[in-house]
Amino acid sequence: MGSLLERISVVAVIVAAAAVVWGVLDSRSGQSEAGPPVERLAGEIVSSPPTAGQRGDPGARVALVEFSDLECPFCARHAQEVYPRLIEDFVDDGRVLYILRHYPLERIHPLAFQAATAVECAGDQGDYWGMHDRLFAAAEDLSRPGLLEAAASLDLDTAAFEACIDGDAVTTRVLADMEYAEGLSVSTTPTFLFAEVQADGSLALRARMEGAGPYEAFASTLDELLAETTLRD
Secondary structure (H helix, E strand, O other), X not given: OHHHHXXXXXXXXXXXXXXXXXXXXXXXXXXXXXXXXXXXXXOOEEOOOOOOOEEOOOOOOEEEEEEEOOOOHHHHHHHHHHHHHHHHHHHOOOOEEEEEEEOOOOOOOOOHHHHHHHHHHHHHOOOHHHHHHHHOOOOOOOOHHHHHXXXXXXXXXXXXXXXXXXXXXXXXXXHHHHHXXXXXXXXOXXXXXXXXXXXXXXXXXXXXXXXXXXXXXXXXXXXXXXXXXXXXX
């Protein structure tokens, strides 16, 4: 009898432990579906160095800054599912300035740095966002031949493009973006900063999101910032 009771006790403990573990996993799953949290910031003023990776009205009062890695699957998900809606709903009407900064995580994404130079070199020929969209397309080839093929598909001067991605100037630009990111304690991609644009072009940081959040999280945060800036006018 004692042995049977002991076995029943052990089984009960195992079942209880499993229930706890399942509850934790289920909770985490719910958090994942909801997306990463949006952290409110106090409004620290930071510089915003010139970049070809800007889309929208430079006079917009609110900016959304993305730190991105072209080999990052979560960045790709954002680029394919959320970014187009943000452009349509907030950027094209002039209310929000979208800024992209490169942060290639070379230790785990060995092709990301070269892909970033490809976007910059396409920008030199006037098609920064065309290359951005092309390289974030599903299953896009980020090898050197793949980048040259992408450049040809965009009708770029491929000889000039190839010389550019081999040059020191574009490498310096990508490294400058990485240094800027690290100065803002960015360590993962994608990371997003929501900011109010100051009169001198600097940014007052109001919120931060680490991870590929749903469209609704971006929209609600941007709407709040836009309302706040309107009240201050």
